[in-house]
Amino acid sequence: MQHLCSHLDGLEEMTSADLRFSVELLIDTGRRPDEIAKLWLDCLERDQDGKPVLIYDNHKTNRKGRRLPIPEATAAVIVAQQERVRARYPDTPASQLRLFPSTSRNPAGNRPVSDDWITDRHRRWVTSLPDIHVPTMVQEGGTQVTKMLPFDKAKIFPYAYRHSYAQRHADAGVDVTVLKGLMDHRQITTTERYYRVGEHRRREAVERVVVMQFDRHGNRVWRQAKALLDSEHLRRAVGEVAVPYGGCSEPSNVAAGGQDCPLRFRCVGCGHFSTDISYLPDLEHYLADLLRHRERLAAALDADEWAKTEAVPSDEEIRRIRRLVDRMKGDLNDLSEEERAQIEEAIAIVRRGRGKIVGLGLPRVRQPLPDLRPERTA
Template sequence: MVMLSKSLRLQRPDRGEDPAGWGRGDIVAFTNRMGHLSASGKLSASRRLAFTRFVRRVLLRFRTLGLAGPGGLLEGMPVGFALWPEDMPDEPEYTEAGRDLPEEVMRVLCANLDLLEEMSTTEVRVATELLIDTGRRPDEIYTLALDCLETDPDGSPVLVYDNHKAYRLGRRLPIGGETADVIRRQQQRVRARFPDVAPARLKLLPRPKTNPEGTKPVSGIASRHRKWADSLPDLTVPVITMEAGTRVTHLVPFDKARIFTYAYRHCYAQRHADAGVPPDVLKELMDHRAITTTQGYYRIGAERRREAVDRVTALQFDRHGNRVWRAAQSLLDSEHVRRAIGEVATPYGVCREPSNVAAGGHACPLRFRCLGCEHFSTDVSYLPDLKVHLADLLRSRERLMSAFEADDWARTQAMPSNEEIGRVRRLIDRVSSDLDQLTAEDRAQIEQAVALVRRSRTVHLGMPRVGQPLPDVRPPRNPLP
């Protein structure tokens, strides 16, 4: 509002003293002045947007309070003296610098949080941890109240914060137990530092200086975060290229300019998208009004998973455990199409029987005895599921062979056959044997591809789905080896 007042004094002959003389031209002059300050580097794009939004809101409040009416302090203020939607500057574009950070980079950052605390303060370290774990905007973390941690009726921890950008207060975000512990430890530190101040007045991250009552939030985190990121050793990320028909992994330098506080919000979105969280659920987690906004925060699964699918498909097997060789790129391309429209997931592989695929997996007459069907195939990503299935079969047979009260016909139908158990065991041995023959580098790449494919897989078995807790996608804090 001070900047608007300065603009009126500079632009108007009466120095802006008469509200009745204000008009549309004064608004244009004000927005141009803000644009000039931003272009000259004196005002950041984000602060320009925030200031303009604030002025728009205050001018609207003047009118709703009747200050522009007869007898009001701003009597005669024209209707045209207002900021309209077309006057608002564009949202700052974060481009690639705001996209998610590679796992290799996140691993290094999390392993060096102690260094961040040494270079700055505990509050900066806690703020960074919360930015990583919760995906909130920086200002939403910096201004957290001391009593920001609550629990749902089932006892799960919840972060209570204010979405300043959308003017939505008291938002609730489910968080993990380890993140909640970070908040509890910080609450204890703040209470020990300000024992005589009412908790309702305290901030979770109080400013370390000129803050005798703990009511002022921390500031300057972005600059200290930048200094810490620049101090880290050179970062490299693996990039896979094709050389003479062979995949070769190269380590290339990573631009540290991409490591800043807002990037963690993109990381949060991408981790949940990779874990298979539906877009509508992710929209609520990000606290967006429109799902199109959420979709701009992560890369779609088909693009991100294509390379992983290629790697996993190279280790594909039929129900007999015979390797299905797929060397031609055209076959790999068709594999992606089949994954989209020509197959349906089973508990430990995929089914390509047309009628069952058309029915979404609900038309299988074998009742999921997939290993006895020629339309079934599996790949290395299902190896953990096959092992679990074998253990279930053995456990069921042992229980049915014991003193289990049941009619003979029911026991016979429920008893897993030796042929079924043998088929699963041979399939597991065959997949494991092929894995063992890979080089250490190839096996590491296969394991990474399997992890990505399994995170993004949703299996529908014709059974009703129930509400499940969100996946644990919190980056580990373990030190680097």
Template sequence: MTVEEGGVRVTKLLPFNRSQVFLYAYRHTYAQRHADAGVGVDVLCELMGHRFIGTTQLYYRVGEDRRREAVDRLATLHFDRHGNKIWRAAAALLDSEHVRLAVGQVAVPYGSCSEPSNVAAGGHDCPIRFRCVGCTHFATDVSYLPDLEGYLASLLRSRERIRGTFGADEWAKAEALPSDTEIARIRRLIVQIKTEVDDLSESDRALVEESVSTVRKGRSAVVGLETPRVRQPVPDVRPDRST
């Protein structure tokens, strides 16, 4: 701290609580310094003697430079709802992603949304109730592949459960049944993303996988970045009111 003595400003060191110093903290410092230096998480996992990469990731924080570098690397692996590549300038992508992370904008399920009213509501006011693959405002990238696969599995489970339901009218089943078109489109999108990744060289694929890990870790760490749950539309049964 800085104090004034005899009209002169002097910097003095505050006493440090030595109880906060412990040997295990050096492992965190070791991991953080190596991560900041660009050492891959798989290599760092080996250096630290961990069995799982997830354990290693608990020992350091992803810095802004590494996060932006990871987003930059994934810039060429963006896709629209049909699985077509979206080629966008890396600088523009970095800026938009940086702003999204800075303000804690809520992501839409398994991708991003540019629909104005939904963006204004932080991702919780989709006009078509998060049928993202049917909307021109939807885009995704390889880092959302696990989410896409999870959503597809959820749709398939729901379809089988609803088809086997007894005691429900056919119109009710039809309303609740996931669309075959949506299922087919998500399947096609997943296949397209996997094909693009498989076509990469082994070294490029390793870099992409590391970038995906970095982006997903940074995404989950942002407060308020919870993805809205996708549910089947609920009919409006409120009676009309006359004015």
């Protein structure tokens, strides 16, 4: 997706600003092509907190005036298009204008472009783009290997942005009921499919991830992934005995909801603890949280010294976490481009399929939505 977004300027040069902005809205909002094509000019509102909201009509289910929260950067795209349309049709009341008016036999600007107009021009743009190489499993010498091969451009079409929008939110841990509302689905079963990962793909992902497994000292644990038992696959993929930032090899430690740990959840000091590369974002956030907590305690004025001493994170725990993070990053950097792409894809699948982690009273980290265009500042 980031590859496509990096070529949006070329889309505008090749076609028009109208098409470029319509594609941006398709990517950002996950609406259907006809819903974007038929937006009214005054489709942008602010809620009670001043946050931008897109007003659109769900034509598929005939539900009018649907409201979708959007980022400020997306709102800025709409405002820019509104200004362009107002300049083009200064004599038409704003309430009668479309956000994307047809340029053919449309003197008043009240007739929208068609979704076919968007689809046809979008196809020509995608066809003109350089190949997008993605990790792909192929047979080589009787075994499956991962190669960086060109992505099938036929799979890149306007409606596919809706699926990408939903999958980004599902992968980031957005609750299924929230995503149901964002997608304006009638049935939650329609939304749930974005949270499902096929067992075959999940098993493959687990096998790739556990190859980069580490003990509490940051030492690499070399394992033959093919020798993993079925129970091991399920445990690592679903997180049935998972603990924050890794896994516990002693299920009795979490049998009571994680409340009977004799070490009081100092996982990185326990011999039963191990982690793998899929927990790197969690470990990074935990390290940052420990450092912030230490600084806050150091600045605390109205607290007894013994209380501050008991509460402050230990230097050894911070060193352990930092060593784990540094070792994981170092091993990732040592991989080839194809190996790294393979591992990153596996990490995304494992994190998506990981089930409920036992709550141990420690900070929970949800994956942030990926920033497809970090250059946008609005």
